[in-house]
Amino acid sequence: MQATRQQSAAPGALTAFARFVVCGGGVGIAAGFGVAALASWMPWALANALVTVVSTLLATELHARFTFGAGGRATWRQHGQSAGSAAVAYGVTCVAMFALQRSVEAPGAVLEQAVCLSASALAGVARFAVLRLVVFARNRAEAATTGRPVHAAEGRALTPAGAAGFCRAA
Numbered sequence: 001m002q003a004t005r006q007q008s009a010a011p012g013a014l015t016a017f018a019r020f021v022v023c024g025g026g027v028g029i030a031a032g033f034g035v036a037a038l039a040s041w042m043p044w045a046l047a048n049a050l051v052t053v054v055s056t057l058l059a060t061e062l063h064a065r066f067t068f069g070a071g072g073r074a075t076w077r078q079h080g081q082s083a084g085s086a087a088v089a090y091g092v093t094c095v096a097m098f099a100l101q102r103s104v105e106a107p108g109a110v111l112e113q114a115v116c117l118s119a120s121a122l123a124g125v126a127r128f129a130v131l132r133l134v135v136f137a138r139n140r141a142e143a144a145t146t147g148r149p150v151h152a153a154e155g156r157a158l159t160p161a162g163a164a165g166f167c168r169a170a
Helices: 002-009 013-039 043-065 075-103 108-135 137-146
Strands: none
Touching: 013 043, 013 108, 043 075, 075 108, 108 137
């Protein structure tokens, strides 16, 4: 039983990557529909910003619980690091599209899609590596040291203000 719990706490790289694609892709598709739905009620930029925040929070929770087997909810640190890696990935796709616009006078839709999807795929692989090796690595290292999975609540270091300092509703 202990070995089974420990294995589920730290899936192999290929299993984790498949889960990353399914979770992230599923959230991404749902986010696309969410932006479209909200944009009929509010400005597109606001709808996109709201959906981006919510989808990043949701994806981070899914990655903590399912993709990387962290054993529980994501910590505030993990949410912050995940959001940072998402922002960097967004920047990579923006730079790729900017470079395309500067290097090709009138790129067609197929070339734009190819560049955008390629940049997104490369950024996604890099983001997976960052999440696996940095953001969710601490819980796996603690689980290996103690011989049991570490649940996010156990590994969480609260600020002096406590959890209520992050969210007044808490």
